Amino acid sequence: MRVCPGGPVVRCVRVCCGRGRWRVCVPKCVRSTWAYTHLLARSLCYNTLTNWDTVNDTLFEPVFWTADRLTRLFGQVFVCLVVVLTSSIVLIAYMVLLPLVLHTYAPWWIVWHLCYGHWNLLMIAFHYYKATRTPPGHPPTKKSEVPFVSFCKKCVTPKPARTHHCGICNTCILKMDHHCPWLNNCVGHFNHRYFFSFCVFLTLGCVYCSISGRNLFIDAYNAIERFKALEAEPAGVPVKGVGLLIGIVPPEAVNGQSSFQTPPPTFTLKDKLLNKSIIYMWVLTSTVAVALGGLTLWHAMLISRGETSIERHLNKKERTRLAKRNRVYRNPFHYGCFNNWKLFLGVEKRSHWITRVLLPSGHAPNGDGFTWDFYPHRKEPLPV
Numbered sequence: 001m002r003v004c005p006g007g008p009v010v011r012c013v014r015v016c017c018g019r020g021r022w023r024v025c026v027p028k029c030v031r032s033t034w035a036y037t038h039l040l041a042r043s044l045c046y047n048t049l050t051n052w053d054t055v056n057d058t059l060f061e062p063v064f065w066t067a068d069r070l071t072r073l074f075g076q077v078f079v080c081l082v083v084v085l086t087s088s089i090v091l092i093a094y095m096v097l098l099p100l101v102l103h104t105y106a107p108w109w110i111v112w113h114l115c116y117g118h119w120n121l122l123m124i125a126f127h128y129y130k131a132t133r134t135p136p137g138h139p140p141t142k143k144s145e146v147p148f149v150s151f152c153k154k155c156v157t158p159k160p161a162r163t164h165h166c167g168i169c170n171t172c173i174l175k176m177d178h179h180c181p182w183l184n185n186c187v188g189h190f191n192h193r194y195f196f197s198f199c200v201f202l203t204l205g206c207v208y209c210s211i212s213g214r215n216l217f218i219d220a221y222n223a224i225e226r227f228k229a230l231e232a233e234p235a236g237v238p239v240k241g242v243g244l245l246i247g248i249v250p251p252e253a254v255n256g257q258s259s260f261q262t263p264p265p266t267f268t269l270k271d272k273l274l275n276k277s278i279i280y281m282w283v284l285t286s287t288v289a290v291a292l293g294g295l296t297l298w299h300a301m302l303i304s305r306g307e308t309s310i311e312r313h314l315n316k317k318e319r320t321r322l323a324k325r326n327r328v329y330r331n332p333f334h335y336g337c338f339n340n341w342k343l344f345l346g347v348e349k350r351s352h353w354i355t356r357v358l359l360p361s362g363h364a365p366n367g368d369g370f371t372w373d374f375y376p377h378r379k380e381p382l383p384v
């Protein structure tokens with residue numbers, strides 16, 4: 001850089017010419033100050049983990065914060081909603097479906113409906129209660145021998161493997177899957193099975209009601225449509241005198257007794273309520289069966305792979321990262337599809353498929369949630 005003797009000087013900045021071009025020459029003291037400030041800013045903001053996900057998380061942090069607060073605030077409301085909606089369906093099933101079954105079905109069909117319906121209801125109620133009331137499990141807050149893999153900056157405690165922090169519960173959860181607003185509880189190591197069983201049995205119950213009430217729904221829908229058509233018909237016009245209407249008007253009108261009007265609808269308030277409740281039941285159960293069925297299948301796929309919802313996201317990122325280095329990521333908690341299910345359901349012998357899966361069971365899950373076997377250490381198949 002060359003300072004032009006003839007160039008204009010404005011305090012500490014000079015305009016110089018080099019190779020026929022004019023440019024601004026900044027003094028060394030200004031340049032060094034700027035370089036120092038730039039380095040300082042970059043040092044303060046530098047983070048090896050910074051990527052677009054981090055930027056997005058930071059930008060959406062206020063949205064997440066608001067959603068967390070609202071979920072925590074309305075947690076009890078969601079639970080009440082589940083109880084009220086489920087109770088209303090059960091009530092309609094008892095008042096409408098059950099009489100129909102008892103009056104029209106063959107005895108063995110009646111027995112099947114009574115047994116299946118009550119077993120399904122029992123399983124839904126039991127697993128929902130256990131899922132909401134069972135704590136998901138928390139890491140120790142005091143000094144212990146539990147091995148940990150990371151540290152929670154919010155709880156200021158060590159985190160064992162598979163443990164994650166829940167922003168809504170504001171605590172760390174063992175083998176956290178997600179925070180469920182419908183349970184007003186986190187789904188973690190100790191209540192994961194209850195949550196999944198609840199989803200399965202509620203889906204089955206909705207499918208059962210939807211299929212059983214299909215014909216009733218069609219009849220009720222047609223009845224409501226007929227009722228609407230009757231209501232839409234214009235009321236009869238009073239007839240005064242006979243004239244051209246002789247032979248058309250009814251005899252009582254001809255005799256000058258009264259005016260002729262459209263007969264009132266034959267539907268009573270009870271009929272209307274009955275038909276509408278059947279439609280409500282069918283629409284609600286069919287919608288829940290589809291939506292919850294999809295969610296249940298998703299969780300079944302995760303369990304088959306030995307992942308939680310959070311680990312699914314983390315493993316996907318790790319898989320992509322290692323793929324760029326021509327390496328293959330292997331989920332360390334995937335012990336094989338069948339073994340994963342046996343571990344998840346707590347099945348240790350054949351009879352447990354009935355006593356622990358098909359009947360209400362409050363058995364604790366395998367392990368304490370602090371320590372985990374890492375693949376491939378557990379290669380041998382589990383007994384059963």
Ligand SMILES: [Zn+2]
Nearest residue numbers: 152155165172
């Ligand atoms: Zn935490």
Ligand SMILES: [Zn+2]
Nearest residue numbers: 166169179186
């Ligand atoms: Zn939570």
